[in-house]
Amino acid sequence: DQQVKQNSPSLSVQEGRISILNCDYTNSMFDYFLWYKKYPAEGPTFLISISSIKDKNEDGRFTVFLNKSAKHLSLHIVPSQPGDSAVYFCAASLGGGADGLTFGKGTHLIIQP
Amino acid sequence: EAGVAQSPRYKIIEKRQSVAFWCNPISGHATLYWYQQILGQGPKLLIQFQNNGVVDDSQLPKDRFSAERLKGVDSTLKIQPAKLEDSAVYLCASSLLAREQFFGPGTRLTVL
Numbered sequence: 001d002q003q004v005k006q007n008s009p010s011l012s013v014q015e016g017r018i019s020i021l022n023c024d025y026t027n028s029m030f031d032y033f034l035w036y037k038k039y040p041a042e043g044p045t046f047l048i049s050i051s052s053i054k055d056k057n058e059d060g061r062f063t064v065f066l067n068k069s070a071k072h073l074s075l076h077i078v079p080s081q082p083g084d085s086a087v088y089f090c091a092a093s094l095g096g097g098a099d100g101l102t103f104g105k106g107t108h109l110i111i112q113p
Numbered sequence: 114e115a116g117v118a119q120s121p122r123y124k125i126i127e128k129r130q131s132v133a134f135w136c137n138p139i140s141g142h143a144t145l146y147w148y149q150q151i152l153g154q155g156p157k158l159l160i161q162f163q164n165n166g167v168v169d170d171s172q173l174p175k176d177r178f179s180a181e182r183l184k185g186v187d188s189t190l191k192i193q194p195a196k197l198e199d200s201a202v203y204l205c206a207s208s209l210l211a212r213e214q215f216f217g218p219g220t221r222l223t224v225l
Contacts (some may be wrong), residue, residue, distance in 0.1 A: 003140045004155070008156075031197030032212070034213065036216075041218070042218055042219075043217050043219050044156070044204070045216070045217050046214070046215065049212065060168045064224070072215055089155050089156075091155075096212075099168075099169065100158035100161045101156070101158065101214065102145055102158070103155030105154055105155050
C-alpha cells in the first residue's frame with residue numbers, strides 16, 4: 001500500500017515557464033512534508049519542506065502548497081531553469097519530521113530549452 | 114562542512130554472498146537512517162538510529178539484514194546472505210534536529 005503517490009512519472013516543461021509537480025498521500029497522520037531533488041549517481045538533496053500547520057512555504061523559485069483536506073501537495077518552480085532537470089521526490093513524515101521518511105516514486109522533470 | 118560519506122560506491126556480488134556498507138554521518142548529527150532504493154522506486158526506510166540506539170527497524174528484513182552504530186557515529190549495514198532482489202542503491206542519511214535529512218551518495222549493490 002503506497003502511502004505517498006506521485007502519479008506523473010515524467011514532466012516536460014519549457015525553460016522559463018512554471019513547473020508544477022504533484023503529490024498525494026493517504027495517511028492523515030503525516031504532519032511534515034518534504035521535496036527532494038535527485039541527480040543521477042547522487043543522493044537526494046533537500047529542496048523545501050512544509051509543516052501540516054501551514055498551507056504554503058516559499059523559498060526563492062520554489063513554493064510548496066499543502067491542501068490537507070485533499071491530502072495533496074504540490075511543488076511550483078518558477079521560472080524553470082535547465083539545471084532543474086532531475087528526479088523530484090515527495091516525502092512525508094510523522095512526529096514533526098523526526099521519523100523516517102515515506103517517499104513517492106518520483107517525477108522526472110525535463111526542462112526543454 | 115563535510116557531507117554524509119558512504120563506501121563503497123559500487124559493489125557487485127553473487128547471491129548468497131555477504132556484503133557490508135559503511136556510513137559516516139555529518140559531524141554532530143545524532144540521528145542516522147538507512148534507506149533502500151530499488152530501481153524505479155522511491156527510497157524505503159530500513160532502520161533509524163538515535164545516537165547508538167535503534168528507533169525504528171520495522172522494515173528491516175532481520176533474517177538477512179543487520180545494522181549497527183557503534184559509539185553513536187559511524188554505522189554499518191550488512192546483508193548476509195544476499196538475494197537477487199537486494200540489488201538496489203543503499204542510502205545513508207543523517208539529521209541534527211527533526212526536519213531535514215541529508216543524504217550521502219549511496220552504494221549501488223548488484224547481486225548476480
